[in-house]
Amino acid sequence: MALSFLNKFSKSQATTGSDGVLSLPSVRSILLSSVGCIMVLSLLMVASASIPFALSRGMTELHFFDRQLLYMGIGVFSAVLTYYLVPLKTLYQTGTQFILLGITALLLVATLFGTPINGSKRWLNLVFINFQVAELAKLVVIVFVSDFVVRRSFEVRNGWDGFLRISLVIGMLTLLLLLQPDFGSLVVIVGTVFAIFYIAGAPYKQFLALGAVVGALGVLAVTLVQYRLTRALSFLDPFDDIQDTDYQLARSLIAFGRGQFTGVGYGESVQKLSHLPEAHTDFLLAITGEELGFVGVTMVLLLEALIIGSAMRISYNALKRRQMRMSYTAFGIGVIFIAQTIINAAMNMGAMPTKGLTMPFFSYGGSSMLISLVMIALLLKIYKESPEIEKSQCRYF
Numbered sequence: 327m328a329l330s331f332l333n334k335f336s337k338s339q340a341t342t343g344s345d346g347v348l349s350l351p352s353v354r355s356i357l358l359s360s361v362g363c364i365m366v367l368s369l370l371m372v373a374s375a376s377i378p379f380a381l382s383r384g385m386t387e388l389h390f391f392d393r394q395l396l397y398m399g400i401g402v403f404s405a406v407l408t409y410y411l412v413p414l415k416t417l418y419q420t421g422t423q424f425i426l427l428g429i430t431a432l433l434l435v436a437t438l439f440g441t442p443i444n445g446s447k448r449w450l451n452l453v454f455i456n457f458q459v460a461e462l463a464k465l466v467v468i469v470f471v472s473d474f475v476v477r478r479s480f481e482v483r484n485g486w487d488g489f490l491r492i493s494l495v496i497g498m499l500t501l502l503l504l505l506q507p508d509f510g511s512l513v514v515i516v517g518t519v520f521a522i523f524y525i526a527g528a529p530y531k532q533f534l535a536l537g538a539v540v541g542a543l544g545v546l547a548v549t550l551v552q553y554r555l556t557r558a559l560s561f562l563d564p565f566d567d568i569q570d571t572d573y574q575l576a577r578s579l580i581a582f583g584r585g586q587f588t589g590v591g592y593g594e595s596v597q598k599l600s601h602l603p604e605a606h607t608d609f610l611l612a613i614t615g616e617e618l619g620f621v622g623v624t625m626v627l628l629l630e631a632l633i634i635g636s637a638m639r640i641s642y643n644a645l646k647r648r649q650m651r652m653s654y655t656a657f658g659i660g661v662i663f664i665a666q667t668i669i670n671a672a673m674n675m676g677a678m679p680t681k682g683l684t685m686p687f688f689s690y691g692g693s694s695m696l697i698s699l700v701m702i703a704l705l706l707k708i709y710k711e712s713p714e715i716e717k718s719q720c721r722y723f
Contacts, residue, residue, distance in 0.1 A: 353643075354709055357636035361687055361702055364629040365398055368610075368688045375598045375613040376606035376690070390606050390690060397455065397692035401699035408703040414711060415722055418473045418651050426466045427495065433459040434502040446682075448506045449693075458693035460511035463499055465697055467515050468522075468658035470495065475526035476650045483527040489536065492519065510681035514665045516540060521661045522654050577602040578609050579676050581616035582623075589619030606690045608682055611674040626688060630667045633686070633702075634660050640705050644712050649723040652708045659701045662686075 351359075369391060376390035386392075416422055433450065437459055440447050449456040474492060475482050482488035496519060503512045524533065581597040584590055595616045598605045605613050614622045637660035644653035663686050670685040672678035684694040715723055 353636050353639045354706060356632055357640075357702065357705065357709075360629045360632040360636070361699075364626065364633070364687045367626065367629070368690075369394060369398075370592070371610055371614050371617075371688075372606050372690050374593050374595065374617060375610055378599050379604060379606065382600060393692070394690055394695075397695045398699075400455065400692070401696040404696055405699040405703035408700050409707050412707075414652065414707060417469060418723065420473070420477070423470050423473055427470060430459065430463050430466045431498060431502065434463065434499070434506075438502075438505055446506055446508065448508050455692040455696070457696075458691075460503060460506070460508045460515075461693040461697040463503070464511065464515055464518070464662055465701060467496070467499070468518060468655055468662065471519050471522050472651050472654035472658055475522060475654060479526065482523065483529070486532065488528065489523070489532055492523075508682075510669070510683045513544075513681075514662060514669070514683065517665055518658050518661045522658050525657060526654065574603060574609065575676055575680060578612040578674050581609075581612040582675065585616040585619040585622075587620045589615070589617045589622055592617050608670065608680070608684065608689060609674055610689050611671060611685060615674075626685070627667070627671065630663065630686065630688075634663045634667070637663065637705055640709050640712075644708060644723075647712060647715070648717075648720045649712055649715060652712060652723050656705055656708055659705060662701070663698075 372394045373388060373391040377387050380387060380389040437447050437450055440450060443449060443456075448458050448460060450459060451457075471492065475488070478488050478491065481491070496516065499515065500512055503509075503515075520533065520536075577597050581595065581602060584596065590596075595605075595613050597616055598613050602609055602612065611623060611626065614626060618625075637656050641653045641656035641660065644650075644656060666683050666686050669678060669681060669683045670689065673680050673683070684691050686694065686698045712723075
């Protein structure tokens, strides 16, 4: 018994430094606690922001709270299955990569025959959840590109072959996403591919040339489609047509203005009373700003930053062990979270045109919550298995 006690005591001492001061918590602890905290905050704010909208549609007061809780339950269950049943070595096999890409492409095609929601065909009805396939595409592209830049490292670093090969895959997904249309998800996916190629050592001249091409295509995509052009122009002056094209953005800015530093109080938002349409979805951060003020918004962004920082730390640790596929995967997940957090926050605050991109783990939505939690499961699996992989096996990871 005494030996057992000493053993436990020695393990507890491992968390302290040589001077007896407690060391920093592990990456795993920070990641799990941050995700847990922001999910709880999401439930609180969805409950507050969605009640007027639910009652106006003849639903129960907590309809969207219950749905968000259900989405989180499905996401946690899927994350647990991913963590325990998906071997990383199998995930990085070429055959697995193309199977996942094929399934994703077929699902994207299937969405084109679905029922439009708000003018777009982005969702598949899966009984408990309207699944947005673009969210799955983000994860599949991260894994595929992470494997590709290792498997074809010479081509990536010494010419155009790497970019041309990956362009065939991304081009197919681009076409399917534009047909939905889902321009926001496409921007995030292309940006993530560029980021992974950059840290994999692709030449600068390729980024300059491709950046110019992608930028030109982006300008054409905005100017040739009227609703995108309207959004871009309304973003430049959010108060020139407050009753029509600028309605959402103007109301969002008013919400932030009312909240000031500490907010008007939980549940006391005025903008959610049918002034800011569907405030519990893309503009949930604006309602948070109104009710909880600068303090509440800062808390949300701080939790997102901790999650992103944890992903980058996991990526760096795998990089030090020369486990390049796992390092690029963790990095890509971090980039996805960075992009969506910045775009959603900037959209709410009038710093970017409005786009239908969620704040990870915070905004209402089943698809984003599900895939984001699966990404967290992959991060935790990389964190757990990375130190256990023998040096001779690192080339497979």
